[in-house]
Amino acid sequence: MSTTGAGVAAITLTEDQLGLYITHAPTRDLLTGPGLPGSSGLLTFEPLRTAGLRTLADAADGPSRLAEELRDRLVIGELVGPAGMLREAVLLDGGTGEISAAHLFAPDPLPLASSLATLLRFAAVTEELAGLRGRFASFAGQYGPKVASEVSRRLLALFEEGADGQVPPYWKAAALIRPLALAAGPGGDFGLTLDVPARLLDQEFGQGRVARFEEVDFPATLTHEPTRRFLRETGLPEDAVLFRLDTDVPLPTLAEYYEDERAGEYPLDALPAHADHLIRLGHLVEDNSLVVDGRTGAVLNFSEPEASLNPLNTDVSTLAYTLWLLHHERTIDAHLGHELTTEAYAQLAATMLHTLAAVDPTAATTDAAWHYWTETFQDEAGGVL
Numbered sequence: 001m002s003t004t005g006a007g008v009a010a011i012t013l014t015e016d017q018l019g020l021y022i023t024h025a026p027t028r029d030l031l032t033g034p035g036l037p038g039s040s041g042l043l044t045f046e047p048l049r050t051a052g053l054r055t056l057a058d059a060a061d062g063p064s065r066l067a068e069e070l071r072d073r074l075v076i077g078e079l080v081g082p083a084g085m086l087r088e089a090v091l092l093d094g095g096t097g098e099i100s101a102a103h104l105f106a107p108d109p110l111p112l113a114s115s116l117a118t119l120l121r122f123a124a125v126t127e128e129l130a131g132l133r134g135r136f137a138s139f140a141g142q143y144g145p146k147v148a149s150e151v152s153r154r155l156l157a158l159f160e161e162g163a164d165g166q167v168p169p170y171w172k173a174a175a176l177i178r179p180l181a182l183a184a185g186p187g188g189d190f191g192l193t194l195d196v197p198a199r200l201l202d203q204e205f206g207q208g209r210v211a212r213f214e215e216v217d218f219p220a221t222l223t224h225e226p227t228r229r230f231l232r233e234t235g236l237p238e239d240a241v242l243f244r245l246d247t248d249v250p251l252p253t254l255a256e257y258y259e260d261e262r263a264g265e266y267p268l269d270a271l272p273a274h275a276d277h278l279i280r281l282g283h284l285v286e287d288n289s290l291v292v293d294g295r296t297g298a299v300l301n302f303s304e305p306e307a308s309l310n311p312l313n314t315d316v317s318t319l320a321y322t323l324w325l326l327h328h329e330r331t332i333d334a335h336l337g338h339e340l341t342t343e344a345y346a347q348l349a350a351t352m353l354h355t356l357a358a359v360d361p362t363a364a365t366t367d368a369a370w371h372y373w374t375e376t377f378q379d380e381a382g383g384v385l
Contacts, residue, residue, distance in 0.1 A: 010035035011049050021053050021074060024097035027116050036077075036116075041130060042123045043090065045077040056091060059104055070109065073100070079170075082353040082363065085378065088346065092116065101170065101347070110344055111168045118162050125158050126174050130358070143185030145200065151179035169344035173351045176332050176340075181358035183328075184321055191226030192297070192317035194359060196324075198234045204324050205237040217250045221277045224297040230316045236281065241326040242376060242384065243290060245282040254278040254291055254302060270307040278302070278309075281316075288372065292316060301372045311366040312373070318360035322373060325356060329385055345380045352377050352385065 012035035015028070022028055030036075036045040051059075057071040070091075077090035079101055088101045091109060099119045100109035113119035128134035129151065135158070139151055156175035159167045167175070184194045201210045212235035218228055238245045246252070249261075255275040258266050272278065278291040278300070287304040290312065299313040313319040329352060333340045340348045353374060357364055363371045376384045 009038050011038060011045050012036075013053070017053065021055075022092070022094040024093075024095060027092070027094070027097045030116055036120070039080070040123055041127055042080055043077055043119075044080055045090075047078060047089075048076045051075075056089070056102075056104075059089070070102075073109075075104070079347070079350070081350040082357065082374065085346075085350055085353070090119075103346075110170060110347065112170055113168065114163065121162055122159060122171050125155065126171075126178065129155055129178060139182065143182050143195075145183050145203075148179045148182045151182060152176055155179065169340060170347040170351075172336075173340050173344060173348045177329060177348070177351045177355050178358075180325060180328060181355050183324070184317075184359070187317055190229070190317075192230060193314045194317040194321055196230075196234055196317050196320045201235065201237060201320060201324060204327055205240070209238055210235045211238050211245055211247050213251070219251060219253050219256070219279055219294070221253060222251070222279050222292070222294040224292075224294060227292055227294075227297040227316050230320075234317075234320065236316070236320055237323055237327075240323040241330065242285050243282055243323060246280060251279050251281065253294075254280050254289065257289070266304060272302070272309045284372065285376075290319075308370075310368045310370055310372065311362050312371075314360050314362055318362070321359060322356060325352065326385075333385070341383075341385055345385065346378075348385055349377045349380075 012033070013031045015032060018028055018031060022031070036048065038044065038046055038049065054075055055071060056073045056075055059075045072094070073091040074094055075089045076092045078087040079090060081087055086103060089104045090112065091100045091102060092098075093100075097115045099112040099114075099116060101112050102109040113122060125135070129136050132140040135154070136151060139147060152175055155178075156167065156172070159171045159175055184196045184200065187193050187195050198210070212233065213231045215232070218231075222228060236245050237243075238247055252260065253276050254271060255268070257280045258268055258271060277294045279294050281290045281292055284290050284301055289302040289304070290299065291302055292299050297315045298311065299315060299319045300309050301312045302309050313322060353363065356373065363374045376382070
């Protein structure tokens with residue numbers, strides 16, 4: 001095996017290293033010629049560099065748990081997921097050149113591409129989207145749901161060109177979800193991360209289902225003006241996936257909520273020391289309160305069982321976007337007959353987290369070991385997505 005290039009090293013193999021493992025001629029030509037990139041935002045082939053060619057049976061420490069047709073597939077790389085997610089192995093069928101993905105110790109392969117060359121092309125196109133360059137350079141600086149829809153249409157068309165119109169679920173999720181990062185633009189002069197138009201929420205959740213607050217609804221400790229303005233003018237959905245907004249009474253501080261609404265149900269000394277500066281916006285499932293720091297505008301979740309306070313979103317604009325993204329993903333999947341959630345849940349969860357991270361890096365930048373959205377998006381048993 002050899003590597004070439006400065007900065008980005010290509011991984012190549014010799015004919016002897018390929019041996020009888022790979023008989024598919026185009027795949028042999030690619031691996032002995034231009035080779036594979038070490039890593040990208042979507043894929044890494046570093047396992048091929050460090051461990052060489054190995055069968056799935058060898059990588060899984062024995063064939064006993066594997067279906068016979070899977071034992072000789074070759075582990076050549078991994079899908080790169082958000083931090084904390086179990087990576088899936090990229091598998092190569094040495095006879096046909098087909099590519100699939102599966103968790104190494106629970107293989108249930110998901111088709112990825114008809115060939116290694118197609119896989120690399122799909123990944124390159126998606127990377128162009130992430131950087132708004134190449135075929136997507138003209139969309140730089142453009143935002144809104146119409147822009148996101150057009151980018152999605154173009155990316156899906158590029159995938160269809162290389163797949164005879166049959167786009168594998170992983171790439172279909174990429175085409176339908178990743179462009180949604182363009183649905184809302186930068187906050188600019190608004191003092192928040194995103195500029196989320198009120199109509200974006202109204203169109204998604206329905207007229208009358210987005211609550212907007214008045215000054216009388218705010219406690220005195222909510223002094224962060226951009227947050228106050230957002231809650232007045234844009235608002236938040238009253239009932240969304242995983243979240244229910246407090247609308248019956250003026251927004252309480254976390255201390256007031258447990259003193260007045262939950263009197264005697266929870267020890268007040270278990271609350272954060274600055275609970276009178278944390279304004280409770282509503283309820284997240286699994287006994288979590290969604291709160292905003294009235295001084296900074298940071299959005300956090302308070303877990304009753306753990307008595308812990310953890311970062312959730314950068315601010316109310318990225319919170320609103322997250323709730324919109326979750327609702328919109330469900331609409332898309334329902335339109336597809338739930339293809340994404342039934343055939344590629346793990347890949348969909350990774351795509352959702354990549355999309356959210358593109359507009360709100362909270363999960364990646366927090367020092368906390370636990371992040372609510374990261375954990376719940378991956379909850380296939382709970383049917384979150």
